[in-house]
Amino acid sequence: MIKELEYEVAHNLDEALALAATLGERKRVVAGGTDVVVRLKEGLIREDVLLDISGVEALRGIREEDDWVHVGALVTHDELALSPVIQQSAPVLAAAARTVGGPQIRHRGTIGGNAANASPAGDTLPALVVLDALVILGSVSGQREVPALDFWTGPGRSVCRPDELVTGFRFPKMGVDDVAGFRKLGSRRAMTIATANVAVFFRLGKGGRITHARIASGSVAPTVVRLSKTEELFRQLLPVLSLAAVRGAAQMAWKEVAPIDDLRATALYRKEAIVGLLTETAYEVLRGRWHEG
Ligand SMILES: Cc1cc2nc3c(=O)[nH]c(=O)nc-3n(C[C@H](O)[C@H](O)[C@H](O)COP(=O)(O)OP(=O)(O)OC[C@H]3O[C@@H](n4cnc5c(N)ncnc54)[C@H](O)[C@@H]3O)c2cc1C
Known part of the structure; x- marks a missing residue:
């Protein structure tokens, strides 16, 4: 049975912040509700007030x-x-x-x-x-x-x-010298929670060398992680398109991530997945800028 809860609706940002202050830990915020409703049905909401912020205009827009x-x-x-x-x-x-x-x-x-x-x-x-x-x-x-x-x-x-x-x-904003990409692996193509995901950002300097690299991955640790040793190897790459070289740098991610076994995948599978996802993503974004030697 779904627990009975109080429902507060914030009509503007001041109201939302005032309610957040007074309700504190007693409330669970609801935005789109796609997570909250699932938790509600599963009896996982311990708070006793839902604070609906979905109508707060000041929180919209890009x-x-x-x-x-x-x-x-x-x-x-x-x-x-x-x-x-x-x-x-x-x-x-x-x-x-x-x-x-x-x-x-x-x-x-x-x-x-x-x-x-x-x-x-x-x-x-x-x-x-x-x-x-x-x-x-x-x-x-x-x-x-x-x-x-x-x-x-x-x-x-x-x-x-x-x-x-x-x-x-x-x-x-990303500039003209910046390239970036994202890949996710799930148990199926749509409606799936990531077994592993990866985002990459490279800034290319003189001659196309990578001067800044940021690589982050999800589902491979308790929180999203930056892969700094892997980033360092990407910065050392010569600006020549080579799948072997990209895969060689991506291989460091295997050592850097610390996933666990769970219902969706084993730790070993996730380590292999992240190397594959990173190789594919990095190769794809660099292919637009680097030429084969
Ligand atoms: C079938 C299904 C498939 C899904 N697939 C994916 C997927 O592929 N990838 C993925 O990343 N997620 C997925 N999700 C999870 C979910 O849809 C996303 O995380 C979504 O972005 C949550 O946004 P929401 O506005 O619906 O959050 P809500 O359900 O409204 O809130 C989620 C949590 O954030 C808190 N919260 C919301 N907004 C704020 C705020 N502004 N300030 C403070 N706290 C806040 C809430 O209190 C709650 O704890 C899936 C969920 C379902 C049900």
Whole structure:
């Protein structure tokens, strides 16, 4: 039986933040509700008030702010995937959003909910990390920004306090010398939670060498992880397209990730998967810029 809960609706941001402050740990925020409703049905909601923020206009919209992009917490996966601003300035985030669930989930599910949910398998999380995104947290006492990688502290856990809401995200626009991509492996093509996912970002310098590399992966540790040793090997690559060289650098990811066995896959499978996903993603994004020797 579904537990009886109080239901509070916030009509604007001030109201939402005031309710978050007064209700604190007693409330569970509802944005698109795609996660909350599943938990409700499974009897996993221990809070006694649902705080519906879905009508808060100030949390919607994607806007450009000079060299930055701001994405509101209530922006849906569909909106991300279809936004010309995201396609142009953060195609890795559009690619990640396109892989989330099926059409209904992408229509209702929000980026704020995906991040706040803090699942190690959340698909927008590695994309936000490689974009160097900041998570914007709001409360009645003001606003603070946390680098995406520091936002998640464990499965289902983040630094978002009970009196705070995720109000949005901001990240620098990708430039002409930047390339990025995202891949996910699941048990089937659609409506599937990632067995492993990976996002890559490379900045190419003089002669096409990789000067900045950011590689992040999900479902291979308790939270999304940056693969810094693997990034270092990519920075050392000569700017000549070679599948063997890309695979050689990607191989380091096998050592860097620490997945567990669970219902979806074994740890060994995930390690192999991440090397394959990373090889494919990196090769694909570099193919547009590097020529075979
Ligand atoms: C069938 C199915 C398939 C799915 N497939 C995928 C998939 O492929 N990839 C994937 O990543 N996810 C998937 N999901 C999970 C889910 O749809 C996404 O995480 C979605 O983005 C959640 O957004 P939401 O707005 O619906 O969140 P909600 O359900 O409204 O909230 C999720 C959690 O975040 C909290 N929260 C929401 N917004 C805020 C906020 N602004 N501030 C603070 N806390 C907040 C809520 O309290 C709750 O704990 C799937 C879910 C289902 C049911």
